[in-house]
Amino acid sequence: MLIDLKRLFASEGEVVDIDYTLAAAQSDLTGTVPDPVEIHLKGVAQNRAQIVEIRFGAHFTVNSVCDRCLEPLTRVFDYQFTHVLTQEVIDGFEEDIIVDGDKLNLDRLALTDIQLEFPLKLLCCEDCKGLCPQCGANLNRESCNCDKDPIDPRLEALKELLQ
Ligand SMILES: [Zn+2]
Ligand SMILES: [Zn+2]
Numbered sequence: 001m002l003i004d005l006k007r008l009f010a011s012e013g014e015v016v017d018i019d020y021t022l023a024a025a026q027s028d029l030t031g032t033v034p035d036p037v038e039i040h041l042k043g044v045a046q047n048r049a050q051i052v053e054i055r056f057g058a059h060f061t062v063n064s065v066c067d068r069c070l071e072p073l074t075r076v077f078d079y080q081f082t083h084v085l086t087q088e089v090i091d092g093f094e095e096d097i098i099v100d101g102d103k104l105n106l107d108r109l110a111l112t113d114i115q116l117e118f119p120l121k122l123l124c125c126e127d128c129k130g131l132c133p134q135c136g137a138n139l140n141r142e143s144c145n146c147d148k149d150p151i152d153p154r155l156e157a158l159k160e161l162l163q
Contacts, residue, residue, distance in 0.1 A: 052085040068130035
């Protein structure tokens with residue numbers, strides 16, 4: 001969605017409703033899964049005393065896999081974002097976006113906002129035990145008999161010296 005800033009900045013009290021679905025690629029968020037994801041954006045852009053404030057919620061569902069055990073997972077996300085748009089720097093506002101040009105690309109703004117908030121790792125549960133690096137067993141469901149003692153490189157070096 002492109003927001004017409006010219007009109008918004010021109011008249012105090014001007015309101016633009018935001019209510020649409022942004023079709024994005026999930027790889028924009030997780031970096032791996034190519035599935036499409038539908039991001040529903042709902043909010044408002046409003047001119048208040050010559051300052052345009054844009055507030056919107058982003059609601060979407062991600063179908064992916066756990067980063068540790070690779071089990072499928074579905075997660076619902078709900079984010080709220082607020083930005084103050086100005087045409088010049090104004091003292092006392094921290095979250096300014098200085099706009100030049102007549103249009104604001106809300107798709108891009110929303111995607112960037114979401115990317116900054118999106119978790120680096122998606123886990124099926126906080127204490128997911130993951131997969132055994134040696135036999136691939138899902139350690140949430142089963143235990144295996146692999147030797148999990150990490151090899152201490154110093155001891156290995158010592159062993160070699162003693163041979
Ligand atoms: Zn997991
Ligand atoms: Zn194992």
